[in-house]
Structure formats: C-alpha cells, structure tokens
Amino acid sequence: MDTKNGSARTVALSTTALDVLQSLPRRLDGRVFGWQAKDSFEKTWQRCIVRAKAAYAEECAKSGKKPDPAFLADLRFHDLRHEATSRLFEKGLGVMEVASMTGHKSLSMLKRYTHIEAEKLAKKLG
Structure with missing residues (x-):
C-alpha cells in the first residue's frame, strides 16, 4: 500500500471499525476497496x-x-483527517499514540491537524 510519506504502518482500529471492515465482502487481492x-x-x-x-x-x-x-x-475527504486527529486527542490519547495512527512524523504537522474545541478544553479544566 502506498502512503503519503512512503512509510508503511499498522494502525489500531476501534471495535466498531473492525466490525464494519469484517462485514465487507472479502476481495481476492486483499484490498478493502477496489478502485x-x-x-x-x-x-x-x-x-x-x-x-x-x-x-x-x-x-x-x-x-x-x-x-x-x-x-x-x-x-473534502481530507478534512476528516483533521477531525479524526482532534477527536483522538479528545478521547485522551497521547501525542505519540495519535502520531502513530495519523502517520505524522513531526509535532508541528500533528499540531496543524489538531483543532481542540475550547468548550471541551474548558470542561476538562473544571
């Protein structure tokens, strides 16, 4: 599989994501999507x-x-990557955990993709 940065990675999936993927018909070539x-x-x-x-x-x-x-x-589809990155942080995952899932190799790029809502941050502060 081709990735943007050329590095293959294994990504953790939620049980919901696994259920959805496992419900799809299996392809002979091993791909999930056959575009x-x-x-x-x-x-x-x-x-x-x-x-x-x-x-x-x-x-x-x-x-x-x-x-x-x-x-x-x-x-755009790519906007979902920004959304997912932010939601992973809101779920409490750490910087290294999120970076391993998103494939970001630098903190500056990870920060560019992260948009934490002020209201949710304020709730954490109490």
Missing part, C-alpha cells in the same frame, strides 16, 4: 456528499427548518 480509475475515489466521495445533503434536506423539511446552503459545501 481502478484515478478519479474513482473522488467520484465515490462526491456521491456520499450528495446523499448526505439529501438526507439533511429531508430532515430539515420534516422539522420545518430551512436548509443551510453552506451545509457540507466545501467538505
């Missing part, structure tokens, strides 16, 4: 965004609220 074309992933991501926006619009209609046109407007 062939370069743009296959991007097309899949865009379909996910379209479905999420439709579900959001439906929920807004049910509750009588006007949908926000900015909902998921600029969301």
Whole structure:
C-alpha cells in the first residue's frame, strides 16, 4: 500500500471499525476497496456528499427548518483527517499514540491537524 510519506504502518482500529471492515465482502487481492480509475475515489466521495445533503434536506423539511446552503459545501475527504486527529486527542490519547495512527512524523504537522474545541478544553479544566 502506498502512503503519503512512503512509510508503511499498522494502525489500531476501534471495535466498531473492525466490525464494519469484517462485514465487507472479502476481495481476492486483499484490498478493502477496489478502485481502478484515478478519479474513482473522488467520484465515490462526491456521491456520499450528495446523499448526505439529501438526507439533511429531508430532515430539515420534516422539522420545518430551512436548509443551510453552506451545509457540507466545501467538505473534502481530507478534512476528516483533521477531525479524526482532534477527536483522538479528545478521547485522551497521547501525542505519540495519535502520531502513530495519523502517520505524522513531526509535532508541528500533528499540531496543524489538531483543532481542540475550547468548550471541551474548558470542561476538562473544571
């Protein structure tokens, strides 16, 4: 498998993630996803965004609220990496644990991906 920094790594997964992966059909080539074309992933991501926006619009209609046109407007798949990094810290994982999962080799890059919410930090302070 190719990684951005060229270094292979083993990543811990939650039991939920393991359950989801184990429920998928097994592929002969060992891959989880079988994208062939370069743009296959991007097309899949865009379909996910379209479905999420439709579900959001439906929920807004049910509750009588006007949908926000900015909902998921600029969301890129890579944004989820920033979100996950922040949530791992909020779960109490340490710097080295998070870095081993995200693949960041420097503290400065790890910090760039981390966005801790002030409210959650204030709660920890008491």
